[in-house]
Amino acid sequence: MNSEEINELELLGHNAWFAQERMRLGGWLLRADNGISRRANSVLPLGTPGLNLSTAIDFAIEFYSSRDLITRFQVSEASLPSELDATLADIGFSKVFHVEVWTSEISSLLKVHPSCDTEYLDTLSEGWIDTYLQASGYDPSTMNVRRGILERTDQPRIFVQANGSDSIVAVGFGVVEGNWLGVFNIGTHPEKRRSGAALSINHALGVWGNKQGAKKVYLQVETNNSIAKNLYTKLGFNHAYTYWYRQLDTVKKEKIAASDCLQHEDC
Known part of the structure; x- marks a missing residue:
């Protein structure tokens, strides 16, 4: 599956699982909903953010920390910019919770x-x-x-x-x-x-x-x-394809059960 097809499915998943609060930062979608489910409380980077990458990441950190939430990115091989995953790893975002999309x-x-x-x-x-x-x-x-x-x-x-x-x-x-x-x-x-x-x-x-x-x-x-x-x-x-989360564990643990996404619920 090519990058365009991956991001089409990523957007469909976003539209089906709609967080209460949503904000666009260029091609990034910032989502927050009381810390319930990873997908509804993470950045979906479907395009470039329209800012210097470091500045955009800082913006996301402030967005989530101001809501007392973990800063989290939903990342795939199609995420943009292409250096995002490596950059997040370099600044301390841990890679957690791999999810597969099946069709x-x-x-x-x-x-x-x-x-x-x-x-x-x-x-x-x-x-x-x-x-x-x-x-x-x-x-x-x-x-x-x-x-x-x-x-x-x-x-x-x-x-x-x-x-x-x-x-x-x-x-x-x-x-x-x-x-x-x-x-x-x-x-x-x-x-x-x-x-x-x-x-x-x-x-x-x-x-x-x-x-x-x-x-x-x-x-x-x-x-x-x-x-x-x-x-x-x-x-x-x-x-x-597979996506995963990069998260910065700097605030209190959210209410995400160990069984989240046990089958394909709210990954």
């Missing part, structure tokens, strides 16, 4: 045979939120901010739940922009894992995305999550 034709999801009944929701329900919380293991105090992120995108989006006999067993979230369906927040209740519920959610998102005109699918998965990667390999997905 496929939408037919990969359409061919799945669902094993659970699924239901589409235009708005989040308390049942969806509770199942997502149980599946992810997040701190309940972060859920209001997470809910805002999920509901904020101005692109077509849908929430899906898989229903068992007496409860919701799995949930997911999809966003369509252009020809792409983004698949997010696939989570199965801990007591219902290995039931096929996650596959049913993926299928339902594919059906919805196809009706919205999407031809291709992307998702984000933590590099060391072999279970999710094996699943999507079997469905026909391929690794497109």
Whole structure:
């Protein structure tokens, strides 16, 4: 995948996971949302900042430190300027949390045979939120901010739940922009894992995305999550590129659970 294609997907992911506060610095997007999720609290460097690089980095440090947040950059091989990653490393930004972006034709999801009944929701329900919380293991105090992120995108989006006999067993979230369906927040209740519920959610998102005109699918998965990667390999997905975070650990730790991005939730 070339740099233009990588940055297209990086922008799609940004538009699907919209932080409450956003600021442009040339071709950089500075995002902040109470320290909840890395993606919503980091710089996305899709173009050059329009300033001397050192000055631009100092601006970003001030932006985040004034909000009592870690200064963090979401970096890929396509980030601009090209010397950004090396410069961040030289001034003490640690490299953490590698995330892989996987892609496929939408037919990969359409061919799945669902094993659970699924239901589409235009708005989040308390049942969806509770199942997502149980599946992810997040701190309940972060859920209001997470809910805002999920509901904020101005692109077509849908929430899906898989229903068992007496409860919701799995949930997911999809966003369509252009020809792409983004698949997010696939989570199965801990007591219902290995039931096929996650596959049913993926299928339902594919059906919805196809009706919205999407031809291709992307998702984000933590590099060391072999279970999710094996699943999507079997469905026909391929690794497109990897991004990582550079962060300056100079302020208090934010409320990011150890399980963040356990599958492809809010990497």
